[in-house]
Amino acid sequence: MISLLVFTILQINNAVSNAEESQTYIIHMDRFHKPKSFETHEAWHRSTLTSLMSSSSLEDQENEMLLYSYNHVMHGFSARLTASQLSELEKSPAHIATYPESFGKLFTTHSSKFLGLR
Numbered sequence: 001m002i003s004l005l006v007f008t009i010l011q012i013n014n015a016v017s018n019a020e021e022s023q024t025y026i027i028h029m030d031r032f033h034k035p036k037s038f039e040t041h042e043a044w045h046r047s048t049l050t051s052l053m054s055s056s057s058l059e060d061q062e063n064e065m066l067l068y069s070y071n072h073v074m075h076g077f078s079a080r081l082t083a084s085q086l087s088e089l090e091k092s093p094a095h096i097a098t099y100p101e102s103f104g105k106l107f108t109t110h111s112s113k114f115l116g117l118r
Helices: 002-018 041-051 058-065 083-089
Strands: 023-029 066-070 076-081 095-100
Touching: 023 041, 023 083, 041 066, 041 076, 058 076, 076 083, 083 095
Parallel strands: none
Antiparallel strands: 023 076, 023 095, 066 076
């Protein structure tokens, strides 16, 4: 009985570790490739992400994938993607660039003093 339990736990652990890990990316898209059938860029971005999914709970996954839709300085979106989803997205003619999530370095710890605040 215990060996069956250990075997089951090991199988679950292997299944979880074999699943692709999602990472956060900013995807820069060419706004001129947006089909006219989409009213907004966000609708286009959501549709693009939906096309990358392969399971039954598409709406829940889509809502978890899209983090933000950019429409002013650049056109694109930030999303949590697996390596295979990213690879598929980069094949799109609308794809311009991919920027992996990164964190900036703090240059000052004295911002209030720097800004003349007390």
